[in-house]
Amino acid sequence: MSATAEPITLPATSAGIDLPIEGMTCASCVGRVEKAIRALPTVEAANVNLATEKATVKFAGEADLASVIQAIKKAGYETRTETVELGIEGMTCASCVSRVEKALRKVPGVIDASVNLATEKATITLPAATVSRKSLEAAVDKAGYAVVRTDVAADAEGAEDRRDAEVRHLRNALAIAATLTVPLFVMEMGSHFIPAIHDWIMMDLGHANSLYIQFALATGVLFGPGLRFYRKGIPALWRLAPDMNSLVVLGTAAAWSYSLVATFAPGLLPSGTANVYYEAAAVIVTLILLGRFLEAQAKGRTSQAIKRLVGLQPKSARVVRDGVVLELALESVAAGDVLDIRPGERVPVDGIVMEGETYIDESMITGEPIPVRKAAGSEVVGGTINKNGSIRFTATKVGADTVLSQIIRMVEAAQGSKLPIQALVDKVTAWFVPAVIAAALLTFAVWLVWGPSPALSFALVNAVAVLIIACPCAMGLATPTSIMVGTGRAAEMGxxxxxxxxxxxxxxxxxxxxxxxxxxxxGKPELTDLVTTDEFNEADVLRLVASLEAKSEHPIGEAIVNAARDRGLVDAVVSEFEAEPGFGVSGIVEGHSVLVGADRALTKAGIDVGAFATAAKQLGDGGKSPLYAAVDGRLAAIIAVSDPVxxxxxxxxxxxxxxxxxxxxxxxxxxxxxxxxxxxxxxxxxxxxxxxxxxxxxxxxxxxxxxxxxxxxxxxxxxxxxxxxxxxxxxxxxxxxxxxxxxxxxxxxxxxxxxxxxAISRATIGNIKQNLFWAFAYNVILIPVAAGVLFPINGMLLSPILAAGAMALSSVFVLGNALRLRRFAAPVQPREPGRQITLANTLELKGSAS
CATH class of the missing domain: 3.40.50.1000 (HAD superfamily/HAD-like)
Structure with a gap:
């Protein structure tokens, strides 16, 4: 089903969910299906209708369609399923993926849903014509994300445009945030480390004015470029389904709010704790925007294989209509049209050559570097490059039916799929963000109760560091980005x-x-061996034998005839042709009596084949059955035809x-x-x-x-x-x-x-494991550090600013590692054109294989 098609709406109600069933022919089939469904513990009732070919299933609790479908299949019947693909906007991390998947799976009738963070797409499996697209979109919207409406044909182009727009918006937001953050950072941190700045602020600007300026700059960052985090994070918190944006909101809002009180109502805070953290809140937003910007750029590069494949198809074609060559848009080309191709041009669609001869570079489709000769009757593939000749061909496949379109669909399907290794990631990320919030609250409480003075400041800084550093983005990107790059590189290799x-x-x-x-x-028999006696010439014997075999319809005869024609030998006139099943064929060729067949055929004719005893044994050891040829009653040659390796x-x-x-x-x-x-x-x-x-x-x-x-x-x-x-x-x-x-x-x-x-399978899975190790190890190691476990040992604390930088670096590292697969080199290169290698070449016989 296409991503834009609107299936018939048959919602799940108290009456149950309808499933279309194929293969039922009688009442016993109905009984068998009903029995199989009712046996499931989750099913309350099931009713099967033979006329409508549907089963209405009512569940006792949560619908478990996958089990029902499996039960129907075990009973010997099939449930027609289809897939719907939705583009999703607003996902930023693995917890977003988990949330969208859960929302879609809860839609009555949905069998399964898989969401890919790298491609920003959801693939939903459901029974045919049972769930409307609107209900799926509503579920996504309720979860706090948006569905992108795209036309299937323009999907790849639209996705690229959206990604370019995202990069552009992030670049602008980062520029504004950086412009406001730099002076704020210089004022706050410079006053601590650079005496001249400290003296200028205290003596000329004034401490109070410095705080007001910091407040204005930080507020501009948080509620200007940083507003994107609040728009997503706050609704997620209200839904009790926090995501990465929620962590940023909690961290920056806590730092900003505390600083706000310290600036305008310091008396509300315990003595010695009225510190400001405006620069932390602003730098956190700026660094996370930097990470998102670099991430968006890298994500764009992961899909370059698809972009290159789409770019192989020309926008127009020259079509011959009524003897006139017209330049038409590719969409106007229909199957059966005759197209004209000049040297250096790309072939627009698939077809069969009518006239002309050329060599075509098919490397972008097959991975083979050597151009292939094309002549009348040869097949050509859309997207390949015509090298040096002009041809005309008849279009056989256009639009979505072309080989190139099928390749693009295959690659997109592979890129959007989930590997079994992803199951562990999904389980972890399902509880990860709530666990981080709990860890931050615990950190705050521990430092507030047992921390040194000022305990409140320590508690706030460390809790914010935990919130900011624990980003599940790297976890969510670890697998899909490697799959995208790996499958794309594989496609480029054919x-x-x-x-x-x-x-x-x-x-x-x-x-x-x-x-x-x-x-x-x-897969096609070929003449592999022809060895003559000293009395006969190889070419003469081959011509006589091939002329005789031309009258036969046996595949072995066809192989001998093809070998003769490949060597330019012309058929001779044959008379008195006879075929004796199980023995061979005979006849008069150019006045010569010719007999071709098994050894028993020549023995029957009184001709001794002992001269070729050694050759026959070698051929037999090679798995070949020898034939013999006699001319005018004399042994002329031993012949072997086989399917060459x-x-x-x-x-x-x-x-x-x-x-x-x-x-x-x-x-x-x-x-x-x-x-x-x-x-x-x-x-x-x-x-x-x-x-x-x-x-x-x-x-x-x-x-x-x-x-x-x-x-x-x-x-x-x-x-x-x-x-x-x-x-x-x-x-x-x-x-x-x-x-x-x-x-x-x-x-x-x-x-x-x-x-x-x-090799590329091993490289890709190895790359995924590296990414997952980094993503998990990063969080396992740095969350405790952010919480302050090293403070009693060496006095080390992790600044929220450093936490934000490390968090941004983790996603960029995972994406950069995945992009290394673009440089994967095939361990074995395609063969160079050369002489055919067959088992016959190993025989030390007089003469040569044809």
């Missing part, structure tokens, strides 16, 4: 994490299992071994062929002779001893195995069904991408 969870799971893989055909191999398969297996992983292969081939391929590639485990529907069982077998299995496949029959594996990786050259079933997609089809995917 690796798409369709699900963010795969980032965490892939790094823990113990076994990488490959489908053989089409994944480790090219991809150029990078062996290097990929070695690289995976270097990472400490075991490699397995699942194939329907016979054990001899499978073991030969596995031996050549260095594969550890082989599951051979697997039927198409047996791959899931094979994956389960590899999972023994609690091993984590990553499965790599490309075909339709690989989809169930991709889903069964802990992580499914689909090569981008495979089928759409396989790609949709996978967690990770390798756009280039280059298997080396698997190694790079694992």
């Amino acid at each position: 690796i798409l994490f369709r699900k963010g969870e795969a980032l965490q799971t892939l790094r823990s893989a113990d076994v990488v299992a490959f489908d053989k055909t089409g994944t480790l191999t090219k 991809k150029e990078t398969s062996a290097a990929t297996v070695k690289a995976l071994h270097d990472l400490g992983l075991r490699v397995a292969m699942i194939t329907g081939d016979n054990a001899r062929t499978a073991n030969a391929v596995a031996a050549a590639l260095g594969i550890d485990e082989v599951v051979a002779e697997v039927l198409p529907d047996g791959k899931v069982k094979a994956i389960k077998g590899l999972k023994r001893d609690d091993r984590k299995v990553a499965f790599v496949g490309d075909g339709i029959n690989d989809a169930p195995a991709l889903a069964e594996a802990d992580v499914g990786l689909a090569v981008g050259t495979g089928t759409d069904i396989a790609i949709e079933s996978a967690d990770v997609v390798l756009m280039s089809g280059d298997l080396i991408g698997i190694v790079n995917a694992i």
